[in-house]
Amino acid sequence: MSDNNVGPTEVLHRLRALSERLEAGLEIANDEKPSVRFADLLHESLNRVNTTQQRASAMGQAYELGDPNVSTAELVIAMQKSSLAFQGALQVRNKLVAAYQDIMSMPV
Numbered sequence: 001m002s003d004n005n006v007g008p009t010e011v012l013h014r015l016r017a018l019s020e021r022l023e024a025g026l027e028i029a030n031d032e033k034p035s036v037r038f039a040d041l042l043h044e045s046l047n048r049v050n051t052t053q054q055r056a057s058a059m060g061q062a063y064e065l066g067d068p069n070v071s072t073a074e075l076v077i078a079m080q081k082s083s084l085a086f087q088g089a090l091q092v093r094n095k096l097v098a099a100y101q102d103i104m105s106m107p108v
Helices: 008-023 038-064 072-104
Strands: none
Touching: 038 072
């Protein structure tokens, strides 16, 4: 899998491998950098959600204008995909905010 197109399974695999190394007491060398940055993954995910929402919106407009190439079933599926993608992004945001609040409330 290329670094530009990393799926959730690959991210989970990498996080588990890193966690196992840390639990085993292995230190990570300072020059060893992750091949994919978290910020890049988050940015790519948000772009995918945006693309999904724009596609659903365009299909909705085409359907309303009577485009014979857009069926009701396709529109409903696109709208559901858009909704699920947005809800997933919202849940990730909520988890990140909760994690940030937990970290900030830790005593130093």
